[in-house]
Amino acid sequence: MELNSIKDAFDRVTKKQKLSSSKSQEIIEQIGQEIEQALSRIQSGKDSASPSDHKLIERTKAKLKEIAPLSQLEGTQKDLNIALSKYPKLLDKSFNPDISKAYRNIDFDIHTVNQIIASHFYRQGQFDLGDCFVDECHEPEAAERKAPFLEMFQILEAMKSRNLEPALNWATNNHEQLSQNGSDIELKLHRLQFVEILQNKGRDEALSMLAFFGSICCQTYG
Incomplete structure (x- = not known):
């Protein structure tokens, strides 16, 4: 690959x-300078328009055409467009777009790959598909990853x-781990x-629940 030509x-x-x-x-x-000069001449003259103002405007228009003819602007833009159109073609010639050419025949840890795929299915809640995959690839250990995700979706x-x-x-069963991680999800769930309970069963039932969990919450969260 000749990188110098690309550069x-x-x-x-x-x-x-x-x-x-x-x-x-x-x-x-x-152009800006010419317009400013023309405006300055007009403003320094009479308050109302006069024939001389129209002549000044016509001279300014002619001057602007001399400064920036359309062909001059088109010329530089055309040169840029030509260079831009050639560059992608050179890239296509220099680099092979076929991604398969970059493939290297290396050994994969099939067991690890199967574990990752099974975990993905379970994480997405596709438990039947995950079980089918585990059975087909004979990876019984991968099925152990199902339990926490199944519990999560049931919750x-x-x-x-x-x-x-x-x-x-x-939250109660995982209280210690949640505390170590600084999580207050247990308190939020309560x-x-x-x-x-307050909305559906009334104030008395809610206060009873609050009294039951109050001491535990105070000890746990201060």
Whole structure:
């Protein structure tokens, strides 16, 4: 692969782009100066328009055409477009777009790959597909990854039905690990349960629940 030719082509494109940009900027500045001078002459004259003002405007228009003829702007832009159109063609010739050419025949740890695929299915809640994959590839150990994800989806389904008991049981069973991670999800779940009971079963039932969990929450979260 000849990288020097690619670099040279890129340099030509950037050079044309800079030339086109600087030329356009130069013309814009000249046009601005001519317009400002014309406005200054008009403002320094009479308050009302006069035939001389129209002559001044016509002279300014003619001057602008001399400064920036359309052909001059088109020329620099055309050179830039030609350079830009050639560069992608050179890239296509220099680099093989066939990704299979980059393939290397290396050994994969099939066991690890199967574990990753099975975990992906379980993480997405596709348990039947995950079980089928585990059976087909004869990876019984991968099935061990199913349990925590299955429990998670069961908790989520219960919460959709406004049943917080599975989530509270999970938080209680994992209390130590949650505390080590600085998580207050257990307290938040109890708060949600309190609000749910207050809305559906009334104030007395909610206060009873609060009294039951109050001492535990105070000891745990201060």
